[in-house]
Amino acid sequence: MEKRETGKLIIDHTGYTTSLSQRFVSRKPYAPPVPGRIQSFIPGTVVEVLVRPGDTVKEGDDLVILEAMKMKNRLKSHLEGHVVSVNVAPGDRVAKGVVLVEIS
Amino acid sequence: MALEKKIRELKEKREKMLLGGGEEAIVKQKAMGKNTARERIMSILDVGTFHEYDMFVEHDARDFGMDKKNLPSDGVVIGTGTVHGSPVAVFAQDFTVAGGSLGLMHSRKITKIMDHALKMRIPLIGINDSGGARIQEGVNSLAGYGEIFFRNTISSGVIPQISVILGPCAGGAVYSPALTDFVFVVDNISKMFITGPEVIKTVLGEEISMEDLGGARVHCETTGNAHFFSASEEECFSQIKRLISFIPRNNQVRADVTEIRPPDAGYDIDKIVPGDPTLPYDVREVIRAVADGSDFFEIQEMYARNMVIGFGRMGGRTVGFVANQPLEMAGVLDVDSSDKAARFIRYCDAFNIPLVTFVDLPGYLPGMDQEHAGVIRHGAKVLYAYSEATVPKLTVILRKAYGGGYIAMSSRHLRADFVFAWPTAEIAVMGPEGAANIIFRKEITSAANPDEVRRQKVEEYREKFANPYVAASRGYVDAVIEPSETRRLLLHGLEVSEKKEVQLPWKKHGIPPF
Numbered sequence: 001m002e003k004r005e006t007g008k009l010i011i012d013h014t015g016y017t018t019s020l021s022q023r024f025v026s027r028k029p030y031a032p033p034v035p036g037r038i039q040s041f042i043p044g045t046v047v048e049v050l051v052r053p054g055d056t057v058k059e060g061d062d063l064v065i066l067e068a069m070k071m072k073n074r075l076k077s078h079l080e081g082h083v084v085s086v087n088v089a090p091g092d093r094v095a096k097g098v099v100l101v102e103i104s
Numbered sequence: 105m106a107l108e109k110k111i112r113e114l115k116e117k118r119e120k121m122l123l124g125g126g127e128e129a130i131v132k133q134k135a136m137g138k139n140t141a142r143e144r145i146m147s148i149l150d151v152g153t154f155h156e157y158d159m160f161v162e163h164d165a166r167d168f169g170m171d172k173k174n175l176p177s178d179g180v181v182i183g184t185g186t187v188h189g190s191p192v193a194v195f196a197q198d199f200t201v202a203g204g205s206l207g208l209m210h211s212r213k214i215t216k217i218m219d220h221a222l223k224m225r226i227p228l229i230g231i232n233d234s235g236g237a238r239i240q241e242g243v244n245s246l247a248g249y250g251e252i253f254f255r256n257t258i259s260s261g262v263i264p265q266i267s268v269i270l271g272p273c274a275g276g277a278v279y280s281p282a283l284t285d286f287v288f289v290v291d292n293i294s295k296m297f298i299t300g301p302e303v304i305k306t307v308l309g310e311e312i313s314m315e316d317l318g319g320a321r322v323h324c325e326t327t328g329n330a331h332f333f334s335a336s337e338e339e340c341f342s343q344i345k346r347l348i349s350f351i352p353r354n355n356q357v358r359a360d361v362t363e364i365r366p367p368d369a370g371y372d373i374d375k376i377v378p379g380d381p382t383l384p385y386d387v388r389e390v391i392r393a394v395a396d397g398s399d400f401f402e403i404q405e406m407y408a409r410n411m412v413i414g415f416g417r418m419g420g421r422t423v424g425f426v427a428n429q430p431l432e433m434a435g436v437l438d439v440d441s442s443d444k445a446a447r448f449i450r451y452c453d454a455f456n457i458p459l460v461t462f463v464d465l466p467g468y469l470p471g472m473d474q475e476h477a478g479v480i481r482h483g484a485k486v487l488y489a490y491s492e493a494t495v496p497k498l499t500v501i502l503r504k505a506y507g508g509g510y511i512a513m514s515s516r517h518l519r520a521d522f523v524f525a526w527p528t529a530e531i532a533v534m535g536p537e538g539a540a541n542i543i544f545r546k547e548i549t550s551a552a553n554p555d556e557v558r559r560q561k562v563e564e565y566r567e568k569f570a571n572p573y574v575a576a577s578r579g580y581v582d583a584v585i586e587p588s589e590t591r592r593l594l595l596h597g598l599e600v601s602e603k604k605e606v607q608l609p610w611k612k613h614g615i616p617p618f
Contacts, residue, residue, distance in 0.1 A: 009434045011466045012506075012538025016382045016434035021409065022325075023440070024433060027473040043308040069307065093309045 036084070036103040038075055044068025046092045051101065055083045063101050064088065077103060121159045121176050125200030133200050138270060138293060139337055141181045141196035144231050147341045149185035149194070156183040158216065163209045168240040175201050178209045179234075182217040184226075187348045190360075193221035196231035199271050204234035206277065207241040211248025218255040225354035227264040229344065232281060233271030249276050256283035261454040263354050266344060269294040269320075269330070270337060282329065285451055286347060286403070289320035289330040290340050296323055296330075321406075328407040328440060346401060350415040350422045351455060358456050359422040365397035373587045377464075381504050381530060381570075387412055387427040387435070390462055390502065394591040396420065404444055410434070411441035413448040418460070419595045424452035427462035428513065430503075437509055438469040439482040446485035446616075453493035458598055461514035464503040466535060483512065484617040490518040492614060496601035498594055501525040501572065501581065506534050516580045521604065522597040524590070525572035525581045532574070536566040 008015040009024075048065040051057060057077045064075045084102040088094060122142065124130065130140055139147065146154055161178050163170065179201035184193050195214050197204035214230070221228040237245035259265055260283065267281035268288045272295045281287045281296070289296075297318035304310050304317070316322065323330035332347070334340040352359040371393035377385055392398040395416035402414035409432040414425055426445055428435035452459050468474075468483055490497065490512070498521060499514040510531055514520045525531065533539060541548070544561040551557040568574075575581045585593055 009436070011434065011436070011470060012534045013541055014382060014466065014535045014537045016384070016430070016466060018384050018430060018434040019409075019432045021433050024469075027471065030472040043310070095309070 035079055036081065037099050038063055038077070038101040038103065040066055040075075040094045040096055040098045040100055042066070042068040042073070043094065043096045044073070046088045046090055046094060046100070047072060048090055049086055049088060049101075051083045051086060053083050053085055057081060057083060057103060066094070066100075075100065079103060118159065124176055124198045125202070129200035136293070137336070138199070138233070140200065141198035141231065141233070144268075144270060144337065144341070145181060145183065145185070145194050145196050147338070148229060148344055149187060149192070150189065153185035154183055154194075155185060156181060158182055158213045161209050161213055163207050163241070165207060165238075165241045165244075167242075170240045173202070175207075177201065178207065178213065179204050180206075180210045180213050182213045184217075184220070187345055188360075190348070190353055191224070191226045192229055192348070192353075193217050193224070193226055194229045194231070197234040197271075199233040199235075202238065204271065205236060205238035206234055206245055206248055207238035208244040208248055210238070211245070211251060214248075215251045215255055218252065218259065221263055222255070222259045225263055225356065227266065227348065227351075227353055228259065228284075229266045229268065230280065230284070231268045231270055232273040232277065233269075234277060235272055236275045236277055246276070249280070252280050253283060256280055260285075261355060261450075264348075264351050264455065266347070268340065268344065269296055270340075271295070274298075274300055274318075278329075286332065287323070287330040288332045288334070288340050288344060289323055290337055291320045291333065291335050293337065294320040294323070294330070324404070324406040326407075328404060328444060331404050333406060347415075350401060350417075351457070352422075355454055355456065361420045362396075362417060364420045365399075365417075367393055367395060367591065368398040371398060373590060377502055377526070377528060377587070379528060381528075381535070384430045384434070386431050387429050387462055387464065387502075391416060391425050391427060394418070394460075394594060395423075395425070400425065403448065408438070408440035408444045410436055410438065411445050413445060415457075418591075418598055421598065422457050423460050423598070424448060424457045425460050425462070426514070428465040428509075430464055433469065435465040436467065436469040437465060437483055437486065437512060438474055439477045439479050442479070442482045442484075442486045446489040449486075449489035449493055453489070453495050456495060458496035458498065458601070459490075459493060459514065460594060461497070461499045461520075463499060463501045463505045463510070463513040465506070465509040465513065466504055467507045467509040481617045483508070486512045487518065488614070488616045490514050490520075492608075492616075494604070494606040494608065496598060496604050497521050498597045498601075499523045500590060500594070501529040501531060503528050503530060504535070505529060505531045507532075516582075519606075521601050522593070523581050524583050524585050524593055525576065526587055526590075527572065527584060529572035529575075529581075529584070530570040531572055531581070532569045536562045536570050539569070540565045 007020050044066045047067045061077045062074045066073045081103045084104045088100050179198050182195040195217050265284035266286050267284045278296050324333040332343050373393040376389045391400050400416045412427040412429045516523045540561040548554050548558045572584045
């Protein structure tokens with residue numbers, strides 16, 4: 001049997017004494033998206049990095065090519081700005097949600 | 105004598121087939137704690153009732169050296185027999201023959217017995233133990249799977265379909281069990297996943313063991329893909345037989361009626377539920393206190409424990425129990441518990457099994473993760489399933505029935521036939537604390553002593569609305585009853601609704617929020 005955490009679950013200002021499920025206990029807190037952060041939307045391998053720190057980019061410019069599931073995905077800039085940092089190099093294997101490039 | 109000789113030949117041929125992949129492969133199978141395909145079938149069926157078909161079927165694949173390979177019975181055993189004297193159709197993949205891999209003839213044997221089961225309107229039991237598609241047979245293997253999935257779907261809701269995972273069941277193969285009604289798994293033996301650890305490692309760079317990825321426990325606790333967990337194959341077989349004792353053989357008949365047994369004297373129904381609505385208790389005690397012989401066969405015991413579902417009998421007839429479980433997450437409705445309950449309600453409705461629902465919940469679980477996981481769509485499944493169900497629906501409100509949770513849990517408004525409430529019931533839009541804070545916000549915040557005013561207002565609300573009588577005054581509750589009257593009223597309600605008939609408007613099918 002999995003370990004059960006007992007605690008209080010508060011709903012509408014009322015605290016209920018009950019076991020808390022693993023799913024509830026390990027739920028992730030909400031983090032608002034940061035527009036300049038280009039993250040890997042899928043785990044994969046970085047094939048090409050098309051920008052360097054200091055580069056100026058427009059909305060729609062290709063930044064990184066990430067190969068995943070036999071598909072070469074082009075990660076594009078959502079905004080106009082300067083490349084602040086590039087955190088990956090070709091050949092890097094990245095998990096999902098890793099910040100690849102930051103744009104100010 | 106020519107005949108004697110021919111009979112002897114037949115016996116020899118059979119003997120050879122019965123060895124499956126041969127003694128060496130059988131030793132390997134046994135070393136993993138696994139039985140052979142035919143042993144498994146015979147452990148489930150009544151003694152001496154198994155009749156095997158297509159024993160001599162052979163593949164005719166020619167590529168990749170397959171023309172030189174002899175695969176006894178093509179790696180799968182099919183047949184019919186009885187369980188508790190009632191006929192069933194069965195197939196069991198034989199891992200000792202080419203890893204139970206599925207080729208064209210293998211799949212044709214399975215679909216043949218599936219067609220039989222549907223035509224004869226008898227349950228189908230499928231025992232899965234296979235490495236997956238027989239790669240050498242290429243697209244023919246895929247065709248085989250597709251034919252199986254199609255039949256699973258067409259048979260759904262017509263005959264009971266039971267899947268037993270006794271080995272690997274990987275890739276596309278997992279979709280047959282997923283389309284069936286009940287999935288049985290055994291610890292350390294069952295493995296189910298779409299992509300295995302190897303693929304995950306090479307593609308994604310993530311390392312995970314087979315057990316952690318798709319073992320029996322994972323599917324019973326986390327994914328909800330499996331319904332029954334057991335420690336050994338033997339325990340699994342007795343669970344299957346027990347399940348079959350509760351369900352009818354098809355959607356046009358009722359489950360067998362057994363002798364009426366009173367609940368065990370040990371259950372004092374007046375003492376199970378605490379008066380304080382914030383305190384937990386095990387709702388299964390309430391079920392056992394009203395069920396024949398206090399016998400409750402729980403389904404998905406380890407998954408979404410805030411909702412309890414399972415079979416029992418009342419007055420000798422099978423009923424499906426659905427209950428909020430205050431012991432876990434205060435019994436809230438959330439994504440997983442809604443999904444669990446809705447599927448079970450639809451099963452009971454499809455197979456003429458009356459529903460008895462026990463209500464005690466503070467509502468839906470608040471939170472970003474639930475909202476983003478689609479609690480709106482998943483929660484709607486419960487409303488859909490109860491509304492659509494035309495089997496007798498009996499509801500007992502034990503304690504809290506707040507807000508959307510009240511409506512969803514087999515309320516009068518979704519056409520429950522009988523709604524009973526205990527005197528401890530609180531049927532309201534929300535709990536007194538929450539309601540008073542909203543309704544009397546101005547009075548509370550503008551008061552010199554807000555805490556005192558809040559306490560007063562909460563009490564006022566509790567006194568006026570946290571009871572079953574407001575709902576009873578509108579006829580939303582048929583009767584406020586003493587806990588000790590519950591079994592008697594449920595039995596009566598079931599008797600009254602024995603010949604219940606409801607005609608829904610014609611439709612091809614509804615569009616439930618899948």
